[in-house]
Amino acid sequence: MKRIFSSLADGKGFDIALIVFPLAFLFVMAGLPLIYNVVMSFQEVDMFSLGTFARPFVGFKNYVTLFSQPETWPILKNTAIFVVASIAGQFIAGFALALFFWTNFPGASWLRGLFLVSWVMPGLVVGAIWNWILSGDFGVLNYLLTALGIIDGNIFWRSDPNFSLWAVIIANIWLGTSFNMILLSVGLSAIPKDLFEAAELDGANAFQRFWTITLPMMRSTIGAIISLGLIFTLQQFDLFAAITSGGPNNSSNVTQYWAWDLSFRQYDFAQGATISVVMIVFVMMASIVYVRSTRHEVRG
């Protein structure tokens, strides 16, 4: 007893006490659900069997059903479009802004930080704002595009199946650009200034310096940011709930919204769990890329 107490006060026991409870908590509250999710994807789950643990196992039936449904492939395609377009938009806009703010004029860092409000706002609020901006008849975006002569009739962003997914993508790009920009700024400021001075003395112009110094030096940062972008984009749920609810007719539905919709709107928990498992495997692969690229960052 005395030894345990003294280890708690002076030795490894202190570290163990500090780490055991959080790890146990995480295991029970995040690890077990993950396992339970996989289990449910192999079970028949309905409203009646929801309360019991003894549910019939059905093998891969849920997976077979999932991939035989007519909406599955369009939704996977939407997810891919949503992810690629969002990341591309966030990254390009973020990089452009980061490069602009790189010239350290007075006030630059404060203004740059201000952009991040888009990222700290509740997703539902961002969704509500864009819902209104993208409104068909009275939305300010349609007004601007008409006034600039880009379009001649109003686009019904939220209700036109050709545009509904893009409505969410626009809102998501706005939301994530600032985060990309801040992280890219950090990466830019970590490049030693004398590299650019040396390249300038070697006769490289601004464009050549960007291609031969900036981009290669930023490689690991860019890798980390793109995989972070992938992770965040696949987590995006609130915007779908606020802007289109996946509609009309699944034209803006993506897997992370569909999984929830299946479980909580259609009460098909087994299908919800099954699509979750598929996506979680994918997200985990993305995060391995992220971990590897941040590792690289640390080693420099």
Next chain:
Amino acid sequence: MSETTKHRLMLAIACVLAAIYLFPLYWMYVTSLKSGSAMFATPPGLFPSDPQWSVYTYVWETRDMGRYMWNSLVIATGSVALIVLLGTGCAYVLARYRNRWVDVGLFLILMLQVLPASLLITPIFVGFSQLGLLATPRVAVIIAIAAKSMPFYVVLVRSTFMSVPMELEEAALVDGNSRVGAFFNIVLPLARNGILVSGILIFMQAFGEFVYSKSMIQSIELQPASVGLNSFMGPNTNEWNNILAYASMYVTPILAIFVLLQRRIVSGLTSGALK
């Protein structure tokens, strides 16, 4: 062009860029102050000609926002308390050692950080309902948020602990402190800033949380403001001034915290995200 003129020009362009970027936010406040007819006017007015300040008290009372905001506050505070209590020690241990076990732990924690809440909610909901946790839905949401956000907090706070030199703790040990004493007297006070900033980030996230609350809290009396906003926005609504007044009141406290502590939040966030 002299250096100062160049700087002024850059600053001016930067302000224009910020104005464009932050226009949606401005549009929220402006719309909330417009009357029903001004809201649907073409061309839309850039300024509210006749600001309807009464909309705020009207929305606050008719939508019962006090209750929604209180629930959001309860959920956010509970989550932060649970995360700080559990996550701080975890972050400290992961910062103090560098070995294979720490690498494994860190990797698992990063993995948990990336799982989308909307995918995890299905097993959490089923599991929690079997455990009877849904009888106290706000507690259930707090636990779920804590499990979801703790990895992020641990990663941020770990980098703070890593910036506290090990020698300080060792000096305290040689000076006659126990590990416990050195942790509370030396390490924690020096990591206070990072813990505070990370706690605020977690608070802001939890204050706006939607998926878990929407799925697990059925009773309107216990729902947070995010769920309230969602049910306010019906598919064919035209009360946009009222909805955006709701959104303004919901988001303004968060924006105020952010603008006040901007510098610290940004540096805290960037130090954690890339390391």
Next chain:
Amino acid sequence: MSNQTELQIALTGVNKHYGAYHALKNIDLRIAKGSFVALVGPSGCGKSTLLRSMAGLETITSGDLVIAGERMNAVPPRKRDLAMVFQSYALYPHMTVEENLTYSLRIRGVKKAEAKKAAEEVAATTGLSGLMGRYPRELSGGQRQRVAMSRAIIRHPKAFLFDEPLSNLDAALRVHMRKEIRALHDRLGATSVYVTHDQIEAMTMADHVVVMRQGVIEQQGAPLDLYDRPVNRFVAGFIGSPAMNFVPAVAADDGRSIILPFGEGQHLPVNRPVPRGRSLIAGLRPEHLVIDPTGAGPIRLDVATVESTGSNSYIATASKPDIVLVTNGRSPVSVGSRISIGIAPEHVHLFDAGTEARIAVEG
């Protein structure tokens, strides 16, 4: 050290492993009360690990660590009553100078007024009196160093442990603090263990120098003993500045001289018998080599470079290996000229070419 002196710290057969890495190998060390012991060696030699093991910041894997008669192997640092001065000073940044000084006393439950009085007394002797309300970030490097020292002094510990405490100071201040630390040690009658990579610091401050390499104590003893009788080539090369010249040599047939590899079979007389044909390394300290103006010296080589600091000149020869010698004042020779070099036979160090161990004078 004689048996009568009281031992303050004794290590017997101490080993330290980090996984597969063997950081300390069978360390035996006796530190007498009141002595000033320097642990010196190249980086990674284990000297800091040894010091930290004494403090309790590392636990030793095997062996015995006894402090003031008590076995301390598994005792936490706070119960060892040792004070440590860190390389980075490790001043608590959120505490004022006074709070830094009194921290250890407050933990031990010393009354506030009493602790304050003790801090003022120590501060008066270390010249910190006017700085008690400042925070570490508001102090200069030298002042921080003094706070770190004072924080150790205030406790009257069983021993002071110094971990390269001067390496963050500029050269002039370092020389000054060297004297000050030694004077303080004498005044307090303290026991000190001092880790440094700078052999000059070790030689000038300590009464007992411990030379370490790769976790092993190579040699320990009084500073000048190490200088005069290094047990092997490593210690010989580590102690002394500029470093000793090492020249491969073979024992001559006469058994009283060695042959250097400089052509013409240059013979160098030595003061001890060496079996003929044995492969050797001759160690020649630069300060022991003299230029013979008559040209009768046993070593004759061309001058490659001459560097002069004004007070001394460093002359290097054009040979393989090159030989460096030091003369007082201006160089008497110029680059390209041939010089003749002599050395007293008792100053020639001899090491076995295979084991690199010293070949001692017999009898």
